Amino acid sequence: MYNFVANKGSGKKRGEAYLKKITEYCDGKGIEYTVYETNAKCHATELTKELCLSGADNVIAIGGDGTFHEALNGLVTPETTTLGFIPAGRGNDFARASKLSSDPIEAFEDILRGDTKQIDYIQCGDKKCLNVAGTGMDVDVLQAVINKKNTISYYVSLVKCLMKFKPYPMRIKINGEWIEKNIIMVGVGNGSAFGGGMNAFANAKIDDGKLDLMVVEKLKRGVMRLIPKFIKGKHDGVPEIAHYDVEEVEVDNGGIPIELDGEIYDNIPLVCKIVKGGLRTYKVKEDY
Numbered sequence: 559m560y561n562f563v564a565n566k567g568s569g570k571k572r573g574e575a576y577l578k579k580i581t582e583y584c585d586g587k588g589i590e591y592t593v594y595e596t597n598a599k600c601h602a603t604e605l606t607k608e609l610c611l612s613g614a615d616n617v618i619a620i621g622g623d624g625t626f627h628e629a630l631n632g633l634v635t636p637e638t639t640t641l642g643f644i645p646a647g648r649g650n651d652f653a654r655a656s657k658l659s660s661d662p663i664e665a666f667e668d669i670l671r672g673d674t675k676q677i678d679y680i681q682c683g684d685k686k687c688l689n690v691a692g693t694g695m696d697v698d699v700l701q702a703v704i705n706k707k708n709t710i711s712y713y714v715s716l717v718k719c720l721m722k723f724k725p726y727p728m729r730i731k732i733n734g735e736w737i738e739k740n741i742i743m744v745g746v747g748n749g750s751a752f753g754g755g756m757n758a759f760a761n762a763k764i765d766d767g768k769l770d771l772m773v774v775e776k777l778k779r780g781v782m783r784l785i786p787k788f789i790k791g792k793h794d795g796v797p798e799i800a801h802y803d804v805e806e807v808e809v810d811n812g813g814i815p816i817e818l819d820g821e822i823y824d825n826i827p828l829v830c831k832i833v834k835g836g837l838r839t840y841k842v843k844e845d846y
Contacts, residue, residue: 560584560591560669561614563605563629565621565646573621573646576662580620580644583663589670596625606632616640618669620662622647623689627819630679630686636837637676642669643839648754649820652689655749655764657844668842675845676835677764680748680818683826686833687818689749690759693811693828694726694774695742696752725776729810732771732802742798743774744809746830750791752820760791761801767834771802806831 562581566574577593584591594605606617606629617639619629626643633639644665645653652658656677659665680687725740745752747759747770762770775798793799809828816828 559614560589560618561609561616562591562593562618562620563596563602563609563625564593564619565596565602565625568621568625569647572648573625576644576646577620579662580666583666596621596628600628602628603632607634610634610639614639616642618642618644618666620644620646623649623652623819624821626652626688627686627821630688630837633686633837636679636686638838640674640838640840644669649752651751651754652749652819654751654755655689655762656839657842659842669840671841673841673845674838675765675841677837677839678748678767678835679833679837680746680769681831681833682816682818682829685818685823685826687748687830688764688837689819690745690747690752691816691818691828691830692743692745692752693809693814693816694728694744696745697815697817697822726812726814728812730773731808731810733804739773740776741773742776743772744811744828745772745774746770746804746807746828747772748832757791758793759801765835767832768803768805769807769830769832771804771807773800773802774798775800804832 564573564577566577596602602625609617610633617629619626629641633641643658644662645658645660680691682691725742728741729736729738747762748764750759750762751757758772759770807830811828815822815824816826
């Protein structure tokens with residue numbers, strides 16, 4: 559029995575189209591399934607939790623990064639309940655990191671093989687994060703593109719925010735030592751990309767037991783010169799951007815909102831810790 563938690567409205571209703579394809583596939587092959595449709599923010603969390611408490615051994619999330627984030631946070635025992643993903647969002651950044659197929663049937667066939675693997679996730683207070691956590695300018699960009707989350711709108715908002723953004727003085731605890739800088743952005747990557755394909759955490763892997771901490775200081779040079787390198791993940795050597803391999807990080811962000819997998823949270827400190835192999839999911843073709 560496969561338990562689909564589906565956000566039909568994700569990706570301009572791509573979720574609805576993908577759910578239809580998958581259920582027709584299941585009907586044609588006699589595969590048993592149930593469908594639970596989300597109808598509000600955080601509903602995927604509630605549905606996933608209810609499924610876990612009822613004894614379900616799998617939850618298959620159909621949607622984008624936000625739906626995946628909610629499903630992860632609904633898992634009562636993420637080490638033992640297998641969470642599957644069928645990407646149907648606009649950005650699909652976690653799908654890139656985990657090499658999920660963009661074709662819904664191929665993604666489901668990976669799940670049908672039944673082979674599982676353990677991957678990492680980020681624990682931030684009582685919240686779990688699959689892909690990227692952060693604070694600073696990335697929150698401003700996300701707030702500017704609410705209801706318009708696609709790659710072009712994100713890049714346009716990024717440029718606008720960079721042009722006028724006022725850096726925050728922040729204290730950051732890195733590998734046990736505090737530093738203080740004027741910060742444009744702090745990002746913590748388990749996955750490699752955010753913002754619909756910005757490969758800012760090029761060295762991050764979802765199963766290496768490490769987090770890629772990126773600290774972007776106040777810019778000393780023209781914005782437009784840095785953006786192409788940043789988007790492609792080719793910003794090594796750029797003095798305003800530093801990366802650190804960490805297992806945990808604490809940011810004294812002074813009440814500034816944070817984002818987890820693109821979802822904005824108020825009044826939560828950015829205190830992140832890697833949970834090594836804490837999530838069981840399904841292998842994809844590249845794993846063989």
